[in-house]
Each structure stands twice: as C-alpha cells, then as structure tokens.
Amino acid sequence: EPEVTQTPSHQVTQMGQEVILRCVPISNHLYFYWYRQILGQKVEFLVSFYNNEISEKSEIFDDQFSVERPDGSNFTLKIRSTKLEDSAMYFCASRAGRGRETQYFGPGTRLLVL
Amino acid sequence: AQKVTQAQTEISVVEKEDVTLDCVYETRDTTYYLFWYKQPPSGELVFLIRRNSFDEQNEISGRYSWNFQKSTSSFNFTITASQVVDSAVYFCALSGNFNKFYFGSGTKLNVKP
Numbered sequence: 108e109p110e111v112t113q114t115p116s117h118q119v120t121q122m123g124q125e126v127i128l129r130c131v132p133i134s135n136h137l138y139f140y141w142y143r144q145i146l147g148q149k150v151e152f153l154v155s156f157y158n159n160e161i162s163e164k165s166e167i168f169d170d171q172f173s174v175e176r177p178d179g180s181n182f183t184l185k186i187r188s189t190k191l192e193d194s195a196m197y198f199c200a201s202r203a204g205r206g207r208e209t210q211y212f213g214p215g216t217r218l219l220v221l
Numbered sequence: 222a223q224k225v226t227q228a229q230t231e232i233s234v235v236e237k238e239d240v241t242l243d244c245v246y247e248t249r250d251t252t253y254y255l256f257w258y259k260q261p262p263s264g265e266l267v268f269l270i271r272r273n274s275f276d277e278q279n280e281i282s283g284r285y286s287w288n289f290q291k292s293t294s295s296f297n298f299t300i301t302a303s304q305v306v307d308s309a310v311y312f313c314a315l316s317g318n319f320n321k322f323y324f325g326s327g328t329k330l331n332v333k334p
Contacts (some may be wrong), residue, residue, distance in 0.1 A: 150266070155320065155321055198266060208271060208273075209256070212265065214266075215264050
C-alpha cells in the first residue's frame with residue numbers, strides 16, 4: 108500500500124541553524140501539505156502546495172519557512188533560522204486530487220531546537 | 222470560522238468496555254468533510270474514516286462506529302469492546318472549501334487490561 112515517507116525521523120539542531128525536512132508524497136498525488144504538532148498539542152496547518160506553488164499558508168508559516176518540490180517526488184520544508192519554539196513534530200501529507208479529500212500523513216519528523 | 226472541539230481530554234476505560242469519543246464542529250461551508258485519525262504512542266497519524274457533509278449515514282467498521290449528526294454538528298466515534306491496542310490519541314478533523322485540515326485538540330484514550 109502506498110504511503111507518505113518522511114526523513115529524517117528525528118533531527119536535533121542548534122538555534123539559528125537551517126533545517127530541511129523531506130517528504131516523499133504518495134505517487135500521483137497532486138496536493139501536498141505540511142502540518143506541525145507541538146508536544147501535547149493539536150496538529151496545526153502550516154502550508155498547502157499545488158501545481159508547484161503555495162495555495163494557502165497559515166500565520167505560523169512566516170518568512171523563515173519555505174517549501175519546495177525540487178523534483179517529481181520530493182516535497183521539502185525549510186526552516187531558515189530555527190527558533191526554540193520551532194521544536195515540534197512536523198507532518199507531511201498528500202491528497203490525490205479534487206473529490207479525493209482524504210489526506211494521508213507521513214510518520215512525521217520530530218525536530219528539537221536547542 | 223472553522224473549528225473542531227473535542228471536549229474530552231483523556232478517557233480511561235477497562236478492556237472490553239465501550240467508549241465514545243465526542244467531536245463537535247463549526248463551519249460555514251455547505252460542503253465539508255469530517256475525519257478521524259488515530260495517533261498511537263509511536264506518533265504517526267493513521268486515517269480511520271472520512272465523512273461528507275451530504276452523507277449522514279452512520280458507519281460501522283468492525284468494532285468502530287461513527288455517528289454523524291448535522292443537526293447537532295457532531296461526529297462521534299464509538300469503540301465497542303475496547304482493547305489495549307486501542308490506546309492512543311484520537312483526533313477529529315474538519316476540511317472545507319480550501320481543503321486544509323482543522324484538527325481538534327485530541328482525546329487520549331487509555332484502555333487498561
């Protein structure tokens with residue numbers, strides 16, 4: 108069964124460093140998402156991506172965040188200068204297309220900023 | 222505004238008991254979708270069910286059942302004869318016209334042997 112994959116599973120970084128979180132969505136899916144979950148809290152929407160551009164972003168997704176689909180398979184989230192409050196689990200999700208509303212989530216990347 | 226409320230923060234039951242997880246939503250969209258996801262201790266989000274706003278038929282899948290009532294804006298989830306493996310955090314989510322998900326705060330279910 109196809110699934111969304113994410114790498115790395117865990118990342119520890121120093122405050123101010125750049126991190127890139129990687130995702131491989133389900134093949135042939137057209138819509139891609141990033142969410143984050145601060146420990147013990149709800150899952151929050153960050154950004155959606157379709158047709159090689161951002162379709163929507165939340166207030167959380169400020170200038171230090173960016174997303175990219177550098178090739179036909181990977182979908183990345185970059186945090187340019189990490190802050191302590193960026194420590195969270197980051198989930199990638201993908202959706203097949205219009206009328207196919209279910210988002211399938213990857214296993215997450217747990218980011219710890221020290 | 223879109224909002225999902227899961228008022229039960231944590232529930233503890235003994236194995237074989239039935240348990241219902243509540244979910245109440247708010248939306249102005251006429252077409253919307255409701256979901257339940259399970260988050261086991263390992264952290265991943267496992268899709269359980271999707272419901273369309275125009276389909277109020279309840280659904281049963283094994284020990285799981287879902288009760289969707291538009292009149293009360295609720296989408297409750299019942300586990301019958303709970304098992305220890307059901308222990309997890311369960312999230313209800315809503316998506317509308319713009320497809321991003323709004324998650325509830327989750328209900329942690331502890332099933333004790």
